[in-house]
Amino acid sequence: MMRRWGFIILVFVWSNATAPSPSQANQRPELAAIVAASIDQHIIPSYKTLQSASEKLNANIAAWCEDGGGGAESPARATVEDSFRKSVSAWGGVAFLRFGPARKDSRQQHLAFFPDPRGVASRQLSAALKRKDPALLEPGALSQQSAAIQGLPALEVLLFPKGPETKSGLDDYGCGLAMAISANVARLSRELTEEWTRPDGWRTRMVETGPDNPVYKSDAEAAGELVKALLTGLQIVRDLGFEAMLQAEQRGRTRAGLAFERSGVARDFMLASIRSCGALAQTLRLGDFVAGDSKVGWISGWIGNAFRSLASDAEEMPMPGSARPTLGNTEGLNRVRRGKFYANGLRQIIGRQIAPTAGLTLGFNELDGD
Amino acid sequence: MAIDRRAFVAGTAAMLALPRPLHAADGKAFHSGSAEFISACKRGDGHYALAFVTADGKILREIPLDGRGHDVALSPDGTRGVAFARRPGRFAIAFDLKNETPPVAFDSPEDRHFYGHGVFSRDGRLLYVTENDFDAGRGVLGIYDVGANYRRIGEFDAHGVGPHEVILLEDGVTLAVANGGIDTHPASGREKLNLSTMQPSLVFINSRTGDLVTRQEIDPALHKLSIRHICADARGRVWFGGQWEDAIETAPELVGYTSRDKPIRFVSSAQHMGPALKGYIGSVSATNGGEIVSVSAPRAGRILHFDANRAELMGEVLLKDACGIAEASDKTVAISSGEGILEVAAPGKEPQSRISFNDIAFDNHMRRLRV
Incomplete structure (x- = not known):
């Protein structure tokens, strides 16, 4: 069932990946403003929290x-x-x-x-x-x-x-x-x-973009960097979090290899990552880029719900312990599967739908080089 | 009865590999060419495939892939090709370019994965594929017997970590291997595990014995420049493009060349180009009979053409997310992009054709089949 939802959403997203309507274009957030807000309201405070801790x-x-x-x-x-x-x-x-x-x-x-x-x-x-x-x-x-x-x-x-x-x-x-x-x-x-x-x-480098800036020539490049980071965060949550749990379950392993599993604080790490991704999505005002579009306006509300669902599943899912099974019961397994589904869905929708609508450069070949 | 996955993939591929009705792409060809190219791609509905396309906008054939592909190796006689999974995938699919026999799907062993590149031996009987012996953190070249349905018959040490592109040099014996130096493990997805200690190299290996002929390394201060994509120019020098694994603003020059008996040299430019190219070269290709070396920097949306003899920049093309490069004719180069663009132009000149394919995102590499 989950796989089918994923397919439906992906097809829907792709088929609607078109230019924004005129009404939507009027509501777009300024890229420079969302970059500055993301840095000042989320990124720098998060680094200060790490320093203090x-x-x-x-x-x-x-x-x-x-x-x-x-x-x-x-x-x-x-x-x-x-x-x-x-x-x-x-x-x-x-x-x-x-x-x-x-x-x-x-x-x-x-x-x-x-x-x-x-x-x-x-x-x-x-x-x-x-x-x-x-x-x-x-x-x-x-x-x-x-x-x-x-x-x-x-x-x-x-x-x-x-x-x-x-x-x-x-x-x-x-x-x-x-x-x-x-x-x-x-x-x-x-x-x-x-x-x-x-x-x-x-901060200055990302906010004061232009031809003389050695890294960010435009506000779109700076905003694109933040969106790429967000997609990376969701990929980490999906692959090294939920997917690692599913793999452990399938292979009958006691340990899933999550970050900080040894100390029993893997859930804290995962939750912090999810919440930080959600906060960044909010300061980037991703939903606002599609809010006025009658076809895909639903995405605006869906993003917040998806992050809440992700956090809820990460908070409640059984964690790897000293004895199998890691996921314990059907409800536990469902939470992990749903978590993977939402992490993936958010990536697809942000990367394929919102980023192009926002005019951000996230190319197929440039995202994760090989 | 359980269906064998490989048989299923090959069967599906055979069915879908049949010529399909020709699709006209958006855009206009200024000059109707007949060059044919092959590239891994992602289609609009999210599935991955190999696309056989023409410079004037036709999709001639499509072979579905199990996941995201990377490069295609073509046999020296031009009769067959093999597409490889992108790291850390394990699938490969061999196909008949005349489409007279069904495709053959094969996998790397369970304790190896592909890096996305391979090359045929001069006589076309063997296929050398870059692979990761991930539990040991060691690069290898898997050796496959073409005549035995691509049965793996052994492997050579790649003499480095993270071998990426492998090419066969003009002597028909020596393999050049770009050892990117980056350690990965499939249990960790595509995460890079050793960035602070990576040691990239470009090695020359005897394809008959596996013996190391020469190892060329870059200055230790630049050890975070992963050497990944290579090609040989008309003089037999091996050109490379790198991927910088530190802060973009500290990226060094990314393009250079070497040979068995000459150390690595970088192409220098009046304007330091590493940061401007966003620290990443996605593919490297010899064109115009090896007189020109073209490299793509998809993150910067730039293709650079170098005069191979003088090792000098001779021109560039701006194209968003452009990565695939292939010789289109003696004088022209084809460029493909993640946005479905296929452009043909003489280096430094206006495009002869520029086609936009619907619902196709071309992957990193493109090969020319014929003109």
């Missing part, structure tokens, strides 16, 4: 280690876990913004080396813990190392070596490493905020 995480790890770095019995560890969860959520809010400052110097990968299908982070951390090289703990040393041991997933391996239930303490070297990693995450987050907000930073 990661700095707090770094401070809480320092306090925990000063307190002895104890296991489940340590109240300071509970504080660390809480701030780790908040940092993961904050990361989920910006992880799909893979352009500009995040793309520079592989910051995105350094902050979160994921996906990691071969377990590189775990392997390299084990080796580092075994070697106990003091040089690795020197300020700034970690940033020269493999991306796999620099960011939040590496910290997750340290804090939850065998899953969410294992709350073992850390020895002095482990504590040193946890502090070094969290300091690195805080540094990267700070750099991201700074590069977005400084006078000649990425």
Whole structure:
């Protein structure tokens, strides 16, 4: 049934992918305005949230280690876990913004080396813990190392070596490493905020477009970048979230390989990603581009509903646990299937219907190069 | 009785591969040419296919694909072709260009996936395909026996990670392979796993033994320039186009050339072009008998033509989402776009024809079948 809906929507969308009606053209939002609003109301605040959360995480790890770095019995560890969860959520809010400052110097990968299908982070951390090289703990040393041991997933391996239930303490070297990693995450987050907000930073670059701008020659290019980021976010939610769950179910696996599944905060990450995508869709005023069109005006309201449905399913679906089955029952399976359907539907409608209507450049060959 | 998926795909392909009524495309051909081209594409209803089209706007034939395709390898005698799935797909479909025998569908092994490119041996008996041994994170060239319904008979090490385009050089023995350097794993979709440590290279491999002849690497400071698409010019030099995996404004020059015995050199221009090309070259093709090398930058909507002998930019074409390039005649080049445009022009000149196909988004690569 779900597949048939998908087909119907896609055919409908394609068959209606025509020029906007005159009444619709009058209502189109100004591209420069929606770019500025998206940056000021959503993107920069999200980066500031990440910076604040990661700095707090770094401070809480320092306090925990000063307190002895104890296991489940340590109240300071509970504080660390809480701030780790908040940092993961904050990361989920910006992880799909893979352009500009995040793309520079592989910051995105350094902050979160994921996906990691071969377990590189775990392997390299084990080796580092075994070697106990003091040089690795020197300020700034970690940033020269493999991306796999620099960011939040590496910290997750340290804090939850065998899953969410294992709350073992850390020895002095482990504590040193946890502090070094969290300091690195805080540094990267700070750099991201700074590069977005400084006078000649990425905000200025996206808002002041023109022939002399080395990256964005027009407002359409800047707006197109944001829409591409949104489509990337939806693809991540679909492929590395809902689809990963379905694959795990089909193959009878206990683990689905979701981001931050090891620490039990995969749902927080997914929800933050979905909500951030929804907020970006709102600041981009995507629905307004088609609201006045009698044929496709329904899309305007549908976008908000689809994001709400996505969030609801991500909030309620059973998550991978220590025992099979991952999805548990028919309702759980339906939620995951529906989540995938809406993530895909949003991508198709935004990419194929709204972007062309808004005059944005999202070519078939340019979206995801090969 | 269960239906074998490959048999089903091949059967459907055979049925739909029959010549269809000719479609007239929108637009006007200024000059009615008869060049025929083949390209993977996406149709208006969302399905993927191989489209056989003419420069004057006819769709001669269509073969459905299991998913998004990428490039097509043509046999040296011009009798058959093979289309490959785009990364991380596993399907390929071989077809008779005369349409006298049914298509043959085949897959990569379960622990390999295709990268979208392949090339026939000089005698047409073998097919070399770039593949990912994804559990080991190692690039390989799968070797398929054409005469045995494309049975996979072995593989060579690609001597690098993420092999993308492979071509056979003029000597008929040496394969040039663009090792993009980017590690991926199908469990992670199309996510790139090693951007901070990637090491692209352009390697020359003996197609008979699999031995590495030479490996050419770029300056380590530019290690994030994924070498992906290649072609050989009339002098036997191998030209490449890259994909920059860092901030666009720091993108270096993206186009260069090398050979077995000469290190990589970049084509420099008065105006640094990496950022202007949006850090991405989507295809590279030798035209005019290898005297001209044309490259496409679909994100920037630009096609650049280089004089291969002088390694100098000689002209460019602006066309939104243009990517596929193929020689149309001795003097002209055909360009296809994701918006269904097929344009033929002499490099640097006004188009001789410009056709818009309804409901077709042409994919990255286009090959000429005949004039």
